[in-house]
Amino acid sequence: MNGPQDMGGLQGFGPVLPETDEPVFHGEWEKHVLALTLAIGFLGQWNIDESRHARESLPPANYLSWSYYQIWMKALENMLEAKGLVSHEEITSGKASSPRADVKPATGPKAAPGILSTGGPYVRPALAPAKFAPGDKVRTHNINPRGHTRLPRYARARIGEIVFVNGAHVFPDAHAHGKGEDPHWLYTVRFTACELWGEEARKGDNVNVDCWEPYLEPA
Amino acid sequence: MPHDHDHDDGFSSLEDTALRVRALESLLVEKGYVDPATLDVIVDTYETKIGPRNGAAVVAKAWSDAEFLDWLRRDASEAIASLGYTGRQGEHMRAVENTAKVHNMVVCTLCSCYPWPVLGLPPVWYKTAAYRSRAVIDPRGVLQDFGVELPADKNIQVWDSTAELRYLVIPERPQGTEGWSEERLAELVTRNSMIGTGLALGPDEVNP
Numbered sequence: 001m002n003g004p005q006d007m008g009g010l011q012g013f014g015p016v017l018p019e020t021d022e023p024v025f026h027g028e029w030e031k032h033v034l035a036l037t038l039a040i041g042f043l044g045q046w047n048i049d050e051s052r053h054a055r056e057s058l059p060p061a062n063y064l065s066w067s068y069y070q071i072w073m074k075a076l077e078n079m080l081e082a083k084g085l086v087s088h089e090e091i092t093s094g095k096a097s098s099p100r101a102d103v104k105p106a107t108g109p110k111a112a113p114g115i116l117s118t119g120g121p122y123v124r125p126a127l128a129p130a131k132f133a134p135g136d137k138v139r140t141h142n143i144n145p146r147g148h149t150r151l152p153r154y155a156r157a158r159i160g161e162i163v164f165v166n167g168a169h170v171f172p173d174a175h176a177h178g179k180g181e182d183p184h185w186l187y188t189v190r191f192t193a194c195e196l197w198g199e200e201a202r203k204g205d206n207v208n209v210d211c212w213e214p215y216l217e218p219a
Numbered sequence: 220m221p222h223d224h225d226h227d228d229g230f231s232s233l234e235d236t237a238l239r240v241r242a243l244e245s246l247l248v249e250k251g252y253v254d255p256a257t258l259d260v261i262v263d264t265y266e267t268k269i270g271p272r273n274g275a276a277v278v279a280k281a282w283s284d285a286e287f288l289d290w291l292r293r294d295a296s297e298a299i300a301s302l303g304y305t306g307r308q309g310e311h312m313r314a315v316e317n318t319a320k321v322h323n324m325v326v327c328t329l330c331s332c333y334p335w336p337v338l339g340l341p342p343v344w345y346k347t348a349a350y351r352s353r354a355v356i357d358p359r360g361v362l363q364d365f366g367v368e369l370p371a372d373k374n375i376q377v378w379d380s381t382a383e384l385r386y387l388v389i390p391e392r393p394q395g396t397e398g399w400s401e402e403r404l405a406e407l408v409t410r411n412s413m414i415g416t417g418l419a420l421g422p423d424e425v426n427p
Contacts, residue, residue, distance in 0.1 A: 014349050015364045017364070027237065031262040036258065038261050067343075086246060094242030100250050154356075196355070205374055210381045212382070
C-alpha cells in the first residue's frame, strides 16, 4: 500500500540525529512492548508480514508522529482485537471479560531463548526455475496494490540489474493477507542512483533492493 | 462513553503510553496468552546478551582469517552461525564489504528491518523518517550527519532491506593494525560502521 511507511526518497524530515551512548531502551515501557509483541507472536496467530501490514495501516498522521514502539503497541492492540484474542472493551479496561481464545498455551521462559535463537527461515522449495540470472536487466512493475507489498514506490517502473539470486522466499504480498506463503524467487536488484532519482544524482552510486519475481519483467 | 484514555486518539503522553502498556500486559497475562517470566527472558536477551559486540566479532574474524572471509562471502548465514550468532531477524544474512572504491550503507525504508543477532535492536535513528527517507536518495548527506566524509571517488552501495535478507557491512580494516588479535580488532568495530553510517575506529581512537 502507498502508506506512510513507504518513505524512501521523501524529503523534509530533517537531519538524522544520532544519540551518543544510546541505551537499548528509552523507558521501561519500551521493553514491555518489545517483549509482548514477541511473546504474543509465539502463539502463531499471525505472521511477520501481517504485523508489518498492521503497522503500516495505522493512520498516516499517527504513524509519522508516534515513536516506533508506540507504533508497535497500537498495531499489537489492533491485531489482538482483529484476531479475537481480546475484545475492544478488554483493551480499554485492561480486565478480562471474555473467555480465552482457543490458542496454544503461553510459551514458558525455558522455551523462549531457543525460539529467539532459532528464528524462522523464509526460504522455501522453488515451484519453478528462476526466470532471471545475475547480470540480467529487469524492469519493476508499476504496481499500486491496496494491500501489503515490499516493492517501494521509488523502485517501481525502474530498470535495474540482477546482482544476486537468493532462492525462493515467502511472498509478503500474499502472506500478509492469509493467502499462504506463495513462495517466489527473490532477487537483489541494483538500480543506479540516476535511474531512481534522475540525471543529477551521483554517477557510480547505486541502491540495491530485494525484489520478488512477481515484481519484475525482462527489460 | 467515558474512558480513562481514548485509545482511538492514540497516545496523549509517554505516561499515558506506559499506563496502556501496563494495562495490556496485565490483560494478556490474565488471559493466559503470555507468561511474565518469558517477557523478562526476552528483554534480558536483547538488553544484555545480543548486541553489536557480536557483529564486531564477525568483522574482526573477517579481517583476520581469509578462510572465514571467503565463507562469509559465499554464505554469510552459515559463517555467522558458526560463531553462534543465529535467530530472529538474522535468518538470511549477507555481508557487504567496504573497499577503497566502495562504501556500503544499510537501510530499511519500509519499516525497521535490522540484523538482530549480530547488531541487537536497532537504534532510534535507524527507525526514523529522517534516516529511512534520505538514505536512498541522499546517502552522502546522511553520512555528513554522522560526521563521515567519503573520498570523492568512492561509490556508495545502499542496501534497502525489503525482504528477509539482513545486511552486515564489513568496514575497511584500519591501517596500523597489523598483527592485532581478533579481540583487539573488535574494539575498533563500531555499530555504525556495520550499518555503514560510520567507519571503523583508528588505532589511536581506542584506549590502549
